[in-house]
Amino acid sequence: MRMRLLVCVTTILLAGAAWAQQMCPDPNSCGGCGLPAACCQQQGGLLLYECSASSRPPDFVISDKESGGSIEIDLTAVKGVPANFSVAGNTVNSLTIGNATIAPPAFTIGSSASSARFTTNDGGQCVAISNLSGLVLPNPIVVGTRALTLSKSNPFYCRSPAPGHDIICFQVKGQVGPPFPALACTPDRVEYACGIVS
DSSP states (O other): OHHHHHHHHHHHHHHHHHHHTTOOOOGGGOTTTTOOHHHHSOBOOEEEEEEOGGGOSSSEEEEOGGGTOOOEEEEEEOSSOBOSOOOTTOEEOOEEETTEEEESSOEEEEEEOSBOSEEETTSOEEEEEEEEETOOOOSSEEEBTEEEEEOSSSOEEEEOSSTTOOEEEEEEEESOSSOOOOOSSOEEEEEEEEEEOO
16 A cells, blocks of 8 residues: 555646646556546547658648547648638638647637748648737647647648548657657757637
8 A cells, every 4th residue: 555655646746847848748657647538548639740850842731640530641842832712701610639628718810921931742822820819828738648838820721622621730849859650851949739610
C-alpha cells in the first residue's frame, strides 16, 4: 500500500511539472492518481507537421495519425497562384480541435487571401484567413497526447475537392517536438493544430 501511494505521489508531482511545461505524462501512469483527465486519454485531431529541409517535398503534412487515424494531406507552399475560393464572410458554426470545442460559439471569417498559400495533394488549396470575429481560443488543448496552446496568428483555411473536408488550422506552441508518426516526409516539428469545419 505504501509503495502504491509513493508511486502515485511521484506520478502526480512529475505530471504536475509536465503539465506546467505544456506536456502530458505517459497516459499509462495516469490511472487512479488524480491527474488531469486530458492527460489520461488520447484525443482525436489533426496536426500539421513541418517537413525537414532534407526530406521535402512536401513542405508540410496534415495528419491525424498520432490520434490513431489515417488522414494524411500533403501541402506544398506556392506563391502567386490565385485562390479558387474565398471564405470571407463565412460563419463557422462547428469546429473541434483535439479535446477543445472552438465553435460553438460561432465565429466569422472577415478576410480570405486572394492567393493560395498551399496546394494539396488531392487538388485542393489553402488560403490565409484573418479578422476572425467572435473567435475565443481555449488553451491549453490536447491533440493526440500533446498539450498545445493555440494562437490567432497566421491561421489558414483549406478546401478539398471532396465535400465535407474543409479544414481550419491554428499555429501552436507547447509540446511540438518528437516523437512523430511515419509520414510522407521527416517532420521537424508540429506547427499547427487543425479541425474539420462542419
